[in-house]
Amino acid sequence: MIFETVASGGCRSYLIGCEQTCAAALIDPELSQIDRYLALAARDGLRFHYLIDTHTHADHFSATRQLARQLDVPVVMHRASPAPFVDLHLEGGELLVVGRLRLHSLHTPGHTRDSMCLQVEDRVFTGDTLLIGATGRTDLPSGDAAALYESLFQTLLRLDPALKVFPAHEYKGRTHSTIGHELAENPRLQKTERGAFIEMMQTLNLTMPTHLTEALRTNMSGGKTVAQMLSDAAAAVPFMSLAELKARLADQSGRMLVLDVRERDAYEAGHIPGAMHLPRGQLELRVNDELKDPTARILVCCEFGRISTLATATLRTMGFQGAVALDGGMKAWREAGNPITQGASP
Numbered sequence: 001m002i003f004e005t006v007a008s009g010g011c012r013s014y015l016i017g018c019e020q021t022c023a024a025a026l027i028d029p030e031l032s033q034i035d036r037y038l039a040l041a042a043r044d045g046l047r048f049h050y051l052i053d054t055h056t057h058a059d060h061f062s063a064t065r066q067l068a069r070q071l072d073v074p075v076v077m078h079r080a081s082p083a084p085f086v087d088l089h090l091e092g093g094e095l096l097v098v099g100r101l102r103l104h105s106l107h108t109p110g111h112t113r114d115s116m117c118l119q120v121e122d123r124v125f126t127g128d129t130l131l132i133g134a135t136g137r138t139d140l141p142s143g144d145a146a147a148l149y150e151s152l153f154q155t156l157l158r159l160d161p162a163l164k165v166f167p168a169h170e171y172k173g174r175t176h177s178t179i180g181h182e183l184a185e186n187p188r189l190q191k192t193e194r195g196a197f198i199e200m201m202q203t204l205n206l207t208m209p210t211h212l213t214e215a216l217r218t219n220m221s222g223g224k225t226v227a228q229m230l231s232d233a234a235a236a237v238p239f240m241s242l243a244e245l246k247a248r249l250a251d252q253s254g255r256m257l258v259l260d261v262r263e264r265d266a267y268e269a270g271h272i273p274g275a276m277h278l279p280r281g282q283l284e285l286r287v288n289d290e291l292k293d294p295t296a297r298i299l300v301c302c303e304f305g306r307i308s309t310l311a312t313a314t315l316r317t318m319g320f321q322g323a324v325a326l327d328g329g330m331k332a333w334r335e336a337g338n339p340i341t342q343g344a345s346p
């Protein structure tokens, strides 16, 4: 079996591949690592057959949806998953065929209702049901401490103690554990009595994960993250540096419209000399009145360089093929000591 672990912060995703057939599957891929997964598969001559989420993640952005679109490969989740883009729903006890490999699924609700573990040969991918020295939390949406108790003690921990455990999270750099080791050493699993286990899980008082609402929104709907919106826009537009802008303003010969898309108070507090004001929120509605030349060279700026990227992409979509975004924003422009004009007029 070809096997790769990809760590992204505390998140772990896994690539498994069949050496004989070059078929592969990806478990819990994360959005920021897409190029790495594709590179690993290409390096070993593998083709993905399945993109699997062990559960609805609340703490990172799943890449299954985007990879599925890119590669035309099915997304696999448990039957209880609410995500509308899942192509293949598994029940506990069913298996996936990946070349000569067999991925056996176990339904292990508790961390979430749709949590599952996947056993392949000598190892089990435990998602957030069982971590090294811990368990998944049960205080997030669809979490259930009683269900986790059953999933652990009636299902997962009854597997062969020698099975290697590969969790969806690991914060201390350990590669894996075993069922036997966790049974003996995992502090949470020492609470073998149902009531004591549930009480422990319900009183952990963990802090909420960052990006909780955004992760749930995008992972459950297939919608885009804010970072994706920005990176999609950035991929579709050219940029101009602050130094180039400064040189062009000094030169005066290169006719270029500087368009400031911030709100009025920010514009009046200080803008690039000659910059026209058209707030991002009114761009589409006022563009026909304000920007009459679709061939014009338009340099779009905002405070930090993010809204201007979105606005430039919008302008180019609308046909302004001369629109370019400022690489950086007014903050950087000011801090570099460049000229500023105050007030309502350009």
Ligand SMILES: [Fe+2]
Pocket (backbone or CB within 6 Å): 055, 056, 057, 058, 059, 111, 128, 136
């Ligand atoms: Fe999770």
